[in-house]
Amino acid sequence: MEISNYSMNSNNLLNDIINILENFCIEFNRYALIYFQVFKYIFVIVLIGCGILTLLKARGIYFKTKALPSEKEENKTDPLTKPRLIVGTVYIVVGSGILFNYLTYFLIWILDPLPDRLIFNFISLADIDPYALNRITDINLAIYPHEKTIYYAIAIISFVDTAHISISIYFFLSKVKHPRVTLTYLFITVPGGIMFGFTTFMPFML
DSSP states (O other): OHHHHHHHHHHHHHHHHHHHHHHHHHHHHHHHHHHHHHHHHHHHHHHHHHHHHHHHHTTTTOOOOOOHHHHHHHHTTOHHHHHHHHHHHHHHHHHHHHHHHHHHHHHHHHHTTTTTHHHHHHHHHSOOOHHHHHHHHHHGGGOSSHHHHHHHHHHHHHHHHHHHHHHHHHHHHOOOOOOOOOHHHHHHHHHHHHHHHHSSSSSGGG
């Protein structure tokens, strides 16, 4: 009788823990959707801002101080002037495209064939039912909240990596004082993008 009561209490405790985790996943999923919508506009502002700053730097214009004649002459001979003009324009176009969604659709289409999202290949190595695995790798097939939570978590990491890569390019063209730090970020975030995907987060920003 005592064993039966212990078994029932254990089952009730396990069910309570599962319910708590599932409720947490539900709230996290709501948070994730808000996260992507908020950071969509923050990312757009950062991209357009980086584009404007890159264009201004390419022309030798600074916000706080006026460029001296010697600085202007130096900017004319700067071999990075043309790349800055190109990259600055690209940043502004990309930021505007993400804001109005048309570029997001294009990036999803053109980047989809990339051999990324390798994290799902590693997950598949575990002894998981293939049907359950499909629900984790495709959020549209997800049934339970925790399955969506796994996908949202991967998508957030995907967004962070992609944002770091975009900003690191700007820092390189800005002649940062510590390029090794920026290079370290690239060495970390590029493999991260390959692992978690460069487009995993994009559908949530539409």
